[in-house]
Amino acid sequence: MKPLLIGELAPEEPSQDHGKNSQIIEDFRALRKAAEDMNLFKSNHLFFLLLLAHILVMESIAWFTIFYFGNGWIPTVITAFVLATSQAQAGWLQHDYGHLSVYKKSSWNHVVHKFIIGHLKGASANWWNHRHFQHHAKPNIFNKDPDVNMLHVLVLGESQPVEYGKKKLKYLPYNHQHEYFFLVGPPLLIPVYFQYQIITAMIVRRDWVDLAWALSYYTRFFVTYAPFYGVLGAVIFLNFIRFLESHWFVWVTQMNHIVMEIDHEPFRDWFSSQLAATCNVEQSFFNDWFSGHLNFQIEHHLFPTMPRHNFHKVAPLVKSLCAKHGIQYQEKPLLQALQDIIRSLRKSGKLWLDAYLHK
Numbered sequence: 001m002k003p004l005l006i007g008e009l010a011p012e013e014p015s016q017d018h019g020k021n022s023q024i025i026e027d028f029r030a031l032r033k034a035a036e037d038m039n040l041f042k043s044n045h046l047f048f049l050l051l052l053a054h055i056l057v058m059e060s061i062a063w064f065t066i067f068y069f070g071n072g073w074i075p076t077v078i079t080a081f082v083l084a085t086s087q088a089q090a091g092w093l094q095h096d097y098g099h100l101s102v103y104k105k106s107s108w109n110h111v112v113h114k115f116i117i118g119h120l121k122g123a124s125a126n127w128w129n130h131r132h133f134q135h136h137a138k139p140n141i142f143n144k145d146p147d148v149n150m151l152h153v154l155v156l157g158e159s160q161p162v163e164y165g166k167k168k169l170k171y172l173p174y175n176h177q178h179e180y181f182f183l184v185g186p187p188l189l190i191p192v193y194f195q196y197q198i199i200t201a202m203i204v205r206r207d208w209v210d211l212a213w214a215l216s217y218y219t220r221f222f223v224t225y226a227p228f229y230g231v232l233g234a235v236i237f238l239n240f241i242r243f244l245e246s247h248w249f250v251w252v253t254q255m256n257h258i259v260m261e262i263d264h265e266p267f268r269d270w271f272s273s274q275l276a277a278t279c280n281v282e283q284s285f286f287n288d289w290f291s292g293h294l295n296f297q298i299e300h301h302l303f304p305t306m307p308r309h310n311f312h313k314v315a316p317l318v319k320s321l322c323a324k325h326g327i328q329y330q331e332k333p334l335l336q337a338l339q340d341i342i343r344s345l346r347k348s349g350k351l352w353l354d355a356y357l358h359k
Contacts, residue, residue, distance in 0.1 A: 058089070124211075165353070274298065281333070
């Protein structure tokens with residue numbers, strides 16, 4: 001019954017959560033109540049409608065570019081970048097509906113989520129939910145957060161590199177992972193790893209509804225672009241788009257997490273565990289759009305169902321609570337956040353090499 005530990009136990013009862021701070025728990029509940037009183041969980045439907053509209057506009061511009069200018073190299077590359085942008089933005093938008101942060105009725109969020117992730121992106125809502133909710137429950141916790149399951153390709157944090165080094169595990173030269181990351185991370189995550197996972201999950205789980213949504217995306221894509229490129233050319237074109245989108249996705253998603261604490265389960269309270277695993281990137285119109293407001297990763301992890309356009313409003317309250325309890329609230333410029341990914345990988349690689357050679 002260990003996986004079914006739900007809720008708070010009485011103080012006199014034995015508990016695994018020995019790292020919880022009761023005062024932080026009480027203060028965070030008060031913070032959430034304040035956010036509710038400020039209507040910060042109320043969605044602006046026009047905001048999300050405009051996001052969807054700008055995605056559809058980009059899809060139309062992409063088709064018109066090929067239709068009007070032909071399938072030469074320059075129109076093709078321009079169209080690929082436009083479609084990669086629309087795919088990245090659709091990825092952020094499906095994330096909103098997947099978190100049930102747009103409509104009051106869960107069923108409405110689920111329907112639109114399947115449309116966006118299925119028909120606009122060719123992926124599976126159920127696959128995403130299963131993976132992403134684990135990440136939110138236990139961010140950066142080995143064996144619980146699938147986003148830090150690197151399949152021996154990378155070693156992360158400070159404890160895992162030392163463990164691998166002491167055990168003389170060398171699946172790859174991890175002291176060079178900050179270099180080969182550019183070859184195996186951004187280029188391959190979406191077009192190879194995620195695509196394999198998505199297709200396998202839908203077939204193995206017999207998720208025919210999600211499969212039908214995904215097939216509607218592929219049907220639309222090939223009907224639109226096969227007349228210009230042929231079937232094989234359309235396949236290559238599709239994978240080039242996903243290759244571009246994958247770079248965008250990896251850098252944005254990893255700048256908030258991979259640089260933070262990554263370790264085994266510390267059994268902390270919700271507020272402390274989320275702050276230890278997440279950091280923010282400074283707000284600007286571009287940063288908000290570029291990251292789908294995931295530059296407010298701390299606020300998103302603390303309030304997963306809050307509409308993203310309200311993150312900046314609750315951020316001062318979160319900062320105040322962090323200051324009260326001496327918890328670091330990390331916020332940095334975009335370029336520094338991206339550079340910190342490589343610094344973190346280099347640091348972990350050095351820890352592995354030292355343990356491998358000397359421990």
